[in-house]
Amino acid sequence: xxxxxxxxxxxxREAQRLGYVARSAFKxxxxxxxxxxxxxxxxxxxxxCAPGAWLQVACQNLGPLEKGGVIVGVDVKKVKVPSAHCDSxxxxxxxxxxxxxxQQARAMSPQERGFSxxxxxxxxxxxxxxxxxxxxxxxxxxxxxxxxxxxMKAKDSDCIAILExxxxxxxxxxxxxxxxxxxGSLVIKFLENEDIPGFGKFCKEKFKKVSLLxxxxxxxxxxxxxxxxxxxxxxxxxxxxxxxxxxxxPAAFVRVWHRESAAEL
Ligand SMILES: C[S@@+](CC[C@H](N)C(=O)[O-])C[C@H]1O[C@@H](n2cnc3c(N)ncnc32)[C@H](O)[C@@H]1O
Numbered sequence: 001x002x003x004x005x006x007x008x009x010x011x012x013r014e015a016q017r018l019g020y021v022a023r024s025a026f027k028x029x030x031x032x033x034x035x036x037x038x039x040x041x042x043x044x045x046x047x048x049c050a051p052g053a054w055l056q057v058a059c060q061n062l063g064p065l066e067k068g069g070v071i072v073g074v075d076v077k078k079v080k081v082p083s084a085h086c087d088s089x090x091x092x093x094x095x096x097x098x099x100x101x102x103q104q105a106r107a108m109s110p111q112e113r114g115f116s117x118x119x120x121x122x123x124x125x126x127x128x129x130x131x132x133x134x135x136x137x138x139x140x141x142x143x144x145x146x147x148x149x150x151x152m153k154a155k156d157s158d159c160i161a162i163l164e165x166x167x168x169x170x171x172x173x174x175x176x177x178x179x180x181x182x183x184g185s186l187v188i189k190f191l192e193n194e195d196i197p198g199f200g201k202f203c204k205e206k207f208k209k210v211s212l213l214x215x216x217x218x219x220x221x222x223x224x225x226x227x228x229x230x231x232x233x234x235x236x237x238x239x240x241x242x243x244x245x246x247x248x249x250p251a252a253f254v255r256v257w258h259r260e261s262a263a264e265l
Contacts, residue, residue, distance in 0.1 A: 019084035026217035048122030049073030120144035134193035150178035
């Protein structure tokens with residue numbers, strides 16, 4: 001659709017011209033160009049995937065079909081896999097990430113061995129109340145982090161404060177292991193706020209590399225910022241579900257949907 005002034009902006013027009021379902025495609029294109037997250041054959045989890053522009057960009061970076069790879073998009077909204085730029089390696093799941101157990105997410109990965117890239121573009125429906133929106137954004141970001149790395153402990157007092165502030169309400173999950181493979185990457189969107197430096201500090205305890213990026217396609221009125229996190233070591237698979245201690249199976253709520261959706265992000 002259009003920019004803040006009601007006129008179609010450059011990225012919107014480019015998205016239409018190139019067959020992307022939303023202008024947000026250009027955010028991941030820039031992140032990928034700068035950080036080379038998605039390699040051919042990667043296993044990608046896309047949290048908050050509707051309407052599917054990041055699914056399209058991620059699939060474009062998987063390389064030819066024979067290289068393999070998989071992309072799983074999760075959103076509270078039902079998402080039809082876009083026909084342009086996506087192939088049979090892309091699927092979508094309708095679920096609330098705040099209630100998604102690590103065991104369920106791991107079961108969506110190839111051979112249940114976790115993902116090499118986890119993307120979170122999740123965002124609350126913006127209320128306009130800055131502190132409220134930022135707090136929900138932090139909870140969503142913390143949930144993505146927790147899914148990726150598993151049970152989190154912090155040493156530094158600032159980091160402990162961040163964990164206490166956001167984790168308790170987002171950690172219903174008894175599974176202590178994360179679903180991000182060793183050597184893998186994580187991208188998390190946040191709405192900028194006073195807690196971001198604390199998040200960054202906490203993440204530096206856990207990740208080899210932590211960087212912040214504000215893509216050119218981000219609207220000037222938006223407070224969104226992306227944190228790119230890279231884990232230490234060579235790519236290694238996360239533990240398989242069956243390797244983990246037997247846990248009570250949560251109620252099945254994950255559904256796969258295919259529905260046309262269009263959004264302007
Ligand atoms: C900015 S949009 C994502 C755009 C997407 N990356 C794309 O390029 O098409 C944010 C999405 O996060 C989703 N979302 C917000 N909270 C969520 C939650 N708790 N679980 C799953 N999805 C969530 C919203 O439904 C929304 O579709």
